[in-house]
Amino acid sequence: MTIRAMESSKAMDGVGGSAVDGSRGTGGGKAVDGGGTRRQATRQKLYEAAVSLIAEQGFSATTVDEIAERAGVAKGTVYYNFASKSVLFEELLRHGVGLLTASLREAAERTAKDGGSKVDALDAMVRAGLVFIDRYPAFTQLYVAELWRTNRAWQSTLLVLRQEAVAVVERVLRDGVDSGELSEEIDVPLTAAALFGMVLVAALDWKAFQPERSLDDVHAALSRLLQGRVAGGR
Amino acid sequence: MTIRAMESSKAMDGVGGSAVDGSRGTGGGKAVDGGGTRRQATRQKLYEAAVSLIAEQGFSATTVDEIAERAGVAKGTVYYNFASKSVLFEELLRHGVGLLTASLREAAERTAKDGGSKVDALDAMVRAGLVFIDRYPAFTQLYVAELWRTNRAWQSTLLVLRQEAVAVVERVLRDGVDSGELSEEIDVPLTAAALFGMVLVAALDWKAFQPERSLDDVHAALSRLLQGRVAGGR
DNA sequence: CCTTTTGAACTGACTGGTCAGTGCAAAAAC
DNA sequence: GTTTTTGCACTGACCAGTCAGTTCAAAAGG
Structure with a gap:
């Protein structure tokens, strides 16, 4: 009756998974890729949570708290990873x-x-x-x-x-x-x-x-x- | 750009229930049709304002104040005519x-x-x-x-x-x-x-x-x- | 080995603002 | 005289975004 599917992506490392590498960045920039496995995973979870919630309720009706909760992450983490709610959505x-x-x-x-x-x-x-x-x-x-x-x-x-x-x-x-x-x-x-x-x-x-x-x-x-x-x- | 009137049938009485003194629906049978032209026109204006605003912004992002303003009507009038924002939308x-x-x-x-x-x-x-x-x-x-x-x-x-x-x-x-x-x-x-x-x-x-x-x-x-x-x- | 340091990642209580809905007295329309 | 609209002040809930503090794995040092 409802569109329920998960936006499943290939299995990814669990939270405590292999910390293959630290993003101990030389040069201090935020490595977008090629490092930061943990961050990548967090962003992925946030994407998935946001997509499903916004599909269900719409952008405005979806709160950042809900997104964080479904992603299993604290609200602050959302803002650590994305500048704002709408930036998250746009990247999505x-x-x-x-x-x-x-x-x-x-x-x-x-x-x-x-x-x-x-x-x-x-x-x-x-x-x-x-x-x-x-x-x-x-x-x-x-x-x-x-x-x-x-x-x-x-x-x-x-x-x-x-x-x-x-x-x-x-x-x-x-x-x-x-x-x-x-x-x-x-x-x-x-x-x-x-x-x-x-x-x-x-x-x-x-x-x-x-x-x-x-x-x-x-x-x-x-x-x-x-x-x-x-x-x-x- | 907008939806025409709701000419049809009985004009749901429950609408006035929440506002103004007890014109409680259960009482005597209210005249279904009695002199509704003015009210009809107001509802029409509200429909049109709501449709255009919600199409532009979505339901949650559209405020009742905006609807009232675009319709050229006081906020109280919205609630005199519709039980709530979502009832207005549903009738729409x-x-x-x-x-x-x-x-x-x-x-x-x-x-x-x-x-x-x-x-x-x-x-x-x-x-x-x-x-x-x-x-x-x-x-x-x-x-x-x-x-x-x-x-x-x-x-x-x-x-x-x-x-x-x-x-x-x-x-x-x-x-x-x-x-x-x-x-x-x-x-x-x-x-x-x-x-x-x-x-x-x-x-x-x-x-x-x-x-x-x-x-x-x-x-x-x-x-x-x-x-x-x-x-x-x- | 073990201890200390570092800092990116994360946390969650808190703030300032917004908004749906209420209440009511008075005016306007019918 | 009744229905409808107005105008506006008010409330209580909710919510985007902030920030001071915590965690922890890897690097540095011993």
Whole structure:
């Protein structure tokens, strides 16, 4: 009934886990990576807690105390790791959309390399979208909820990120039109948005109302909508 | 930009309960209709103010003071007319989704009466959806943002309303499959959700990023996605 | 070995501000 | 005369962000 999934990421070291290395930084800067395993783990926990809570309740209704509690961390730790609540959220968005964009791009390129048609590429991207939503349902939910909001601090960030993701779809559509594989009548930006929405909403409904169905099943249903006039009258 | 009045039926009496002296609902039967024009107008203004603000900022980030101010009304008036902020919002949702459902149903029935095919009916519903979003973009925005949220007071309300709307689309799809006009391979609930999402996202993108385009234009683009395999391999 | 030092990471009580909702007397509208 | 609206002061809860203090593993020193 509800979208419950964990934004599980690969198992990571537990709290007391191997302290592989201290970030005894030379140069005193904060090593973003390549050190600080402990900090990394904390940030990861905070991401996961924030994503699920904000997906459930929305940004404003989610308190920093709740985030800290779900992450199993003190409130001060949140502010030690992130400048503010909205900075935490913005980094979250950036990270999540980055994953999605990379995934779509990879799907398109893989298909091209394998000599697939543009429709095959679209189909592969639909699947990539489904896989993403299957893995990160809470993030997807949150993304949709915030996407068209105005008057928010991160609105411009979100716009840019959206454009990056949709551009991947548009690219494939345009190539298809140019090569004659797709009807030249199609409206590239609008069709891209429509496909995006089709996958998004269908997948959220899948997760929310028929979670027992398989990804293949859902993919097959969406594939049918892709065929037809869009594919140049086939 | 906003939702029209709530012309329909009995104007829930419990509203006045919390404010002002004991006009307790249980007492004598209150005139359901008695001279409500003024009050009606106030509620209308409050609806409009709330819809636009919540679409912009979200429910929690929108204050009652803001709603009152945008409506050009005193704060006390909000509470004279609605029991609470969330009741105001819930009535808003109910009313808006009701309009959408009625509009979809009307489109389907009109097409049937005119002897159109099921695909024609779907197409008419796509257009009805676009007309709705064109008229009430803020409401649509707000609806999408709240639809998959969990842990909210109005979640169950929203679920029921969503089902009513999607059911109209499912009905047409099922009839089409039964009559052989549509492929029996299609997955009715999933396809309905996908179509819903296609229109929703495409239309929001239209409003947000290419508002200069005409409704006919957008409708034509979406119609193409409807054709093809879904239409039974025509 | 063992002891001391260091400082990044973390903690949680506290603060200053915000906001939903109340109460009421008086004015306005009907 | 009744319903509706106004204006405003008030309260109690809640919450983002702060900060003085604690923890602890690794480095430095013996």
